[in-house]
Amino acid sequence: xxxxxxxxxxxxxxxxxxxxxxxxxxxxxxxxxxxxxxxxxxxxxxxxxxxxxxxxxxxxxxxxxxxxxxxxxxxxxxxxxxxxxxxxxxxxxxxxxxxxxxxxxxxxxxxxxxxxxxxxxxxxxxxxxxxxxxxxxxxxxxxxxxxxxxxxxxxxxxxxxxxxxxxxxxxxxxxxxxxxxxxxxxxxxxxxxxxxxxxxxxxxxxxxxxxxxxxxxxxxxxxxxxxxxxxxxxxxxxxxxxxxxxxxxxxxxxxxxxxxxxxxxxxxxxxxxxxxxxxxxxxxxxxxxxxxxxxxxxxxxxxxxxxxxxxxxxxxxxxxxxxxxxxxxxxxxxxxxxxxxxxxxxxxxxxxxxxxxxxxxxxxxxxxxxxxxxxxxxxxxxxxxxxxxxxxxxxxxxxxxxxxxxxxxxxxxxxxxxxxxxxxxxxxxxxxxxxxxxxxxxxxxxxxxxxxxxxxxxxxxxxxxxxxxxxxxxxxxxxxxxxxxxxxxxxxxxxxxxxxxxxxxxxxxxxxxxxxxxxxxxxxxxxxxxxxxxxxxxxx
Numbered sequence: 236x237x238x239x240x241x242x243x244x245x246x247x248x249x250x251x252x253x254x255x256x257x258x259x260x261x262x263x264x265x266x267x268x269x270x271x272x273x274x275x276x277x278x279x280x281x282x283x284x285x286x287x288x289x290x291x292x293x294x295x296x297x298x299x300x301x302x303x304x305x306x307x308x309x310x311x312x313x314x315x316x317x318x319x320x321x322x323x324x325x326x327x328x329x330x331x332x333x334x335x336x337x338x339x340x341x342x343x344x345x346x347x348x349x350x351x352x353x354x355x356x357x358x359x360x361x362x363x364x365x366x367x368x369x370x371x372x373x374x375x376x377x378x379x380x381x382x383x384x385x386x387x388x389x390x391x392x393x394x395x396x397x398x399x400x401x402x403x404x405x406x407x408x409x410x411x412x413x414x415x416x417x418x419x420x421x422x423x424x425x426x427x428x429x430x431x432x433x434x435x436x437x438x439x440x441x442x443x444x445x446x447x448x449x450x451x452x453x454x455x456x457x458x459x460x461x462x463x464x465x466x467x468x469x470x471x472x473x474x475x476x477x478x479x480x481x482x483x484x485x486x487x488x489x490x491x492x493x494x495x496x497x498x499x500x501x502x503x504x505x506x507x508x509x510x511x512x513x514x515x516x517x518x519x520x521x522x523x524x525x526x527x528x529x530x531x532x533x534x535x536x537x538x539x540x541x542x543x544x545x546x547x548x549x550x551x552x553x554x555x556x557x558x559x560x561x562x563x564x565x566x567x568x569x570x571x572x573x574x575x576x577x578x579x580x581x582x583x584x585x586x587x588x589x590x591x592x593x594x595x596x597x598x599x600x601x602x603x604x605x606x607x608x609x610x611x612x613x614x615x616x617x618x619x620x621x622x623x624x625x626x627x628x629x630x631x632x633x634x635x636x637x638x639x640x641x642x643x644x645x646x647x648x649x650x651x652x653x654x655x656x657x658x659x660x661x662x663x664x665x666x667x668x669x670x671x672x673x674x675x676x677x678x679x680x681x682x683x684x685x686x687x688x689x690x691x692x693x694x695x696x697x698x699x700x701x702x703x704x705x706x707x708x709x710x711x712x713x714x715x716x717x718x719x720x721x722x723x724x725x726x727x728x729x730x731x732x733x734x735x736x737x738x739x740x741x742x743x744x745x746x747x748x749x750x751x752x753x754x755x756x757x758x759x760x761x762x763x764x765x766x767x768x769x770x771x772x773x774x775x
Contacts, residue, residue, distance in 0.1 A: 245390055248276040252394055256401045260408070266297035266398065273394065274299045277387075279373040280354075283343075284361070285309060285318060286369035286402060293322050293370065295343065300374075305343040316340035318370050321358045325367045327392060329384045330356040331377055353377045357387050361395045363403035371395040432475040435468060436616050439609040445472070445601060452599050453479035458551070460596050461574040463603030466652030469574040470534060472603065476572055477530040485529030488522045493535035497543050502559050505550075511560020523556060523567050530570045536596065537577035537588065544589045551595045571596070606647040606654060613643045613654070620655045621670070624662030632662055637672040645677060733768040736761070745773045 255268045270282035281300040285293045295301075295309030311319040317338050321328050333339045333356050358372035371391055375384075432446055452459055453476045461469040470489065477487045495503055506521030522531060539547065550556045555566045573596045582588035606613060617634065625632055634642075647653055657675075665674045736754070743749035751761035765772060 244276055248272060248390075249393065249397075251276070252397060256397055260405070262402070262405045263297055265401070267299065269394070269398065270297060270299035273373065273391075277373075277390075279357075279375050281374040283309060283372050284369060284398065285311070285322075285372075286361070287322065287367070293318060298343075301343055309343045311340075311342060316342065317356065317358060318342075318372065321360055321370045321372075322367055325360045325362065325365075327357075327359040327388045329358075329382075329388065331382050331384075333374075353379075355381075355384065357384055357391060359388060359391045359395045361399045361402065363399040368399055368402050371398060432472070433478075435471050435475060436619055437609065437612045438615060439611045441604050441609050442612060445603060448601050449475055450479060452476065452601070454481065455599075456570055458571045458573070458596055458598040460598070460600045461572065461603060462600055463574075463576060464605050464650055465576045466650035467603040467605060468651050469576075469603060470532065472601065473530070473532040473534075473572045473574065477532075477570075480530070480570065482529045482570055486526050487530050487532065488526035489532040489534060490522050491534045493538040497540045500539065500543060501546065504547075505556050505558055507559035508561040511558070518558070521556075521558065523550065523569055524565060526569045527567045528569075530572055533571065533573045535575060536573040537575035537579055537582060541587070541589070544592050548589065548592045548595060551592075606650045610643055613647075614639055616651060616654055617642050617658055620658035621662060624659055628662060630662065631668050632665060632670055633668060634670045635672070638670045638675060641672050641675055641677060732764075733770065736764050736768065737770060740770070740772070747772070 251272050252269050255265055255272065259265050266284045270284065273279060274282055282298065283295050283301070284297045285295045288294050291313065293311040293313065295306050298306050298309070301309075311322070313319055314323040317328050317330060317336070317340070320338065330336045330339055332353050333341070334354070336356075339356060353376070355375045355377035356372065357375065358370050360367045361369040361371050371394065373387075373391065375387070432449060435442075435446075437443070437446070449472060459473075459476060461472055463469060473489070474487060477483060490500075490503060492500060502519070502521070504521050504523055506519050506524060509518045546556075551571060554569065555564050557564055579588055579593055579597070583590050583593050606616070617639065621632055621634065624630070642654075642657075649656070660676075661670055661674055736750070739750040739753050740747065743753060747761050747765070748758050751758045754761070756764075764770075
């Protein structure tokens with residue numbers, strides 16, 4: 236006869252089981268702990284929890300008294316053997332002597348030659364509502380051939396109901412998590428498609444902001460001014476604006492204004508008539524005419540002469556011009572995208588750039604950050620350029636961790652252009668398939684860009700800001716020079732820090748907040764410095 240279990244033992248067991256089921260989100264670990272408690276309190280052997288899988292099979296996922304190999308073999312079809320019949324019928328089953336039951340398959344192989352005593356098998360369905368989710372089963376020694384297992388069945392059914400609720404909760408959590416992950420991937424894919432640009436690499440927050448601005452402005456007809464240091468990818472962004480616009484099927488024409496003299500630039504943009512000057516053997520269309528219906532990209536627009544600025548202003552205002560040496564007025568429909576790495580606000584203040592032209596081209600400004608302000612994009616850029624070099628050279632180079640760390644810590648004064656050239660040099664000079672830090676010029680202090688950056692930092696009084704000021708050009712406050720550093724202060728007899736602060740205030744029209752940004756300090760620190768050095772703040 237089996238040992239009689241009191242109500243107190245069963246109550247304590249249920250209490251322990253409920254605590255375990257609520258203690259962890261690891262279902263396998265939780266069910267294994269439940270089986271151990273049942274085996275200990277109820278003097279049972281080889282407990283198993285088998286759950287219905289997506290493929291329709293009943294699979295043992297937790298067991299007590301079985302090894303991993305035996306658990307892996309615990310797999311049943313619905314209606315197959317005693318376990319399969321319990322799943323199919325949803326009714327408990329008791330086998331007083333498993334050795335005499337043909338339906339008992341011993342699929343796990345855990346009961347072969349381990350005990351010559353009579354072994355009874357008790358199995359109950361694990362349910363959630365009316366749905367059968369699996370089977371809870373135990374072995375018990377039954378030397379007397381006892382058939383009175385009603386109490387065990389009732390108690391295990393109660394535990395199985397608790398397990399069923401827990402399993403359903405875990406399934407619901409897993410389903411919700413899968414739905415959330417699917418939705419997250421969908422949204423990420425949607426955002427990537429919506430706010431990404433072909434041939435422009437960047438996943439940093441600041442670049443996602445640039446992509447969003449490009450997507451927003453591209454469908455309009457507004458003139459766009461791209462601001463940023465040399466090598467930040469202004470031409471690539473200009474092409475993206477064109478290809479995302481309704482003009483994508485029309486020409487995209489680019490002109491580098493800094494590469495041509497004033498005379499050549501006028502002929503290049505407006506065209507010329509036959510015989511208009513020496514060498515003009517035939518009439519020639521200008522870039523404005525070539526870009527009719529499409530987009531004209533004027534790169535380095537800050538470098539054009541003052542005289543040519545006047546001619547360009549009229550074309551931008553009226554969208555009409557005459558060829559060099561001609562009298563016929565030609566009208567064009569062109570969307571203008573301009574770019575510069577200069578501080579146009581400072582140029583206007585120095586009368587080097589016309590204010591009316593500045594307002595004409597500065598309709599929508601997009602600021603492209605330098606690479607040093609988007610360092611999380613450096614690994615992506617470096618891997619992209621290395622992959623390109625591998626394809627061109629037939630190599631299989633990869634960056635080591637130390638080499639990538641060195642690249643991420645470089646200042647990259649030449650930005651993406653410099654980074655691409657650096658990777659190209661590395662790909663050409665590296666021996667083997669792994670790029671190490673010793674393969675980089677900076678490791679041996681032979682990097683000219685690093686030397687140039689050090690020289691810039693040595694001679695700059697204030698930090699070089701990357702984004703030009705967007706403030707309106709007013710009488711009360713002149714915008715700070717954001718893309719270029721202030722010139723070194725003149726030699727004065729006095730505190731050099733005071734001189735720097737005064738120069739910054741003068742540069743910013745005595746607007747303390749702007750001067751603080753230019754110096755890289757807070758407005759409060761600026762206020763303290765003014766008091767400390769007894770600076771007489773000018774007011775307009």
